[in-house]
Amino acid sequence: MAWKILLPQEIMSEGRKLLEDAGHTIIDGRGFEPEDVLADFKEYQPDAMIVRITPISREIIESNPNLKVIVRHGAGFDALDVKACHDNNVQALYAPVANSTSVAETAMLLILEMSRNVTVLHKTWVDDFYKAKLKVRKNTINGKTLGLIGCGNIGSRVAKRALGFEMNVMAYDPYKPACDFPEGVEVVRDLDRIFKECDYVSLHCPNTPVTKNMVNKERLAMMKPTAFLINTARGGCVDETALYEACRDGIIAGAGLDAIQKEPVDPKNPLLTLDNMIIYPHIGGNTTEAAHRASYFAAMGIQEVYEGKAPTWPINDVDYKTAKTYTDTKKPDTKPAGMFDF
The missing domain is CATH 3.40.50.720 (NAD(P)-binding Rossmann-like Domain)
Known part of the structure; x- marks a missing residue:
């Protein structure tokens, strides 16, 4: 029937x-x-x-x-x-x-837009063309270091695309053995290294009791003042009050978000007032x-x-606090890209 x-x-x-x-x-x-x-x-x-x-x-x-x-x-x-x-x-x-490919492309889009200071450019160039062209900050991503938090279907695709842009890629994913990370990625087991060493920190993890508010005031303070946070995962992974303060006060350079805690967005959300912030309406996979x-x-x-078959993609119960984790690491075989490597 x-x-x-x-x-x-x-x-x-x-x-x-x-x-x-x-x-x-x-x-x-x-x-x-x-x-x-x-x-x-x-x-x-x-x-x-x-x-x-x-x-x-x-x-x-x-x-x-x-x-x-x-x-x-x-x-x-x-x-x-x-x-x-x-x-x-x-x-x-x-x-x-x-939608893994689509989300990976969205992460790269946010990385590129943040690198070119797109929000400020949009607000500046019509009224002051030369200021936009010559004085608004713009950076290349070649030679920069991308840190991935989560390296599953989406994170792995982001890694491969970032390597194609000649970025250096570090990844943290405690639930995955080092041999399963993409080639060219440095596997790290200390999460704080991602925040301290990377120019872009990109989230690709589910919202779990372990990851909830994982990006907090303390970890944002670890980041370089020139670094950007990218979130195409889940808004619950980020303490938005801490992120607003970090972007407002220049603790970090800015953030590109495709996920926020309350969706649809509250028009009074203070994140909307910042020029070093780009927010999409969670369209990465759409x-x-x-x-x-x-x-x-x-x-x-x-x-x-x-039909009584075992489904290809079941959702399994996972207790992330007790799930098996790995401590092995892996470094890329090639030397890091440099500013003057053409």
């Missing part, structure tokens, strides 16, 4: 087609706020759901005893109560590689190509469970 599948938000055509061709009934939700999903669950009792931006709580999950599968349309799943899924025998899935992949992979996950 085919399933009823709820879509609180539309997915791309190939994902929908996969499910319809398999005989499933698609329910287009009344909206994507939590109360909308709760109402749809109570009315339709769907077997499965693909969720894009709606936070899914235990209350929602337990309102539908018929629920078998929830798929996150993308890589992040901190807005889904995974434990509640597993407590209620609901399979939780995601699509971790669907390219057309990524949406096509995520929709198809999400639908594929539902069909795998429906």
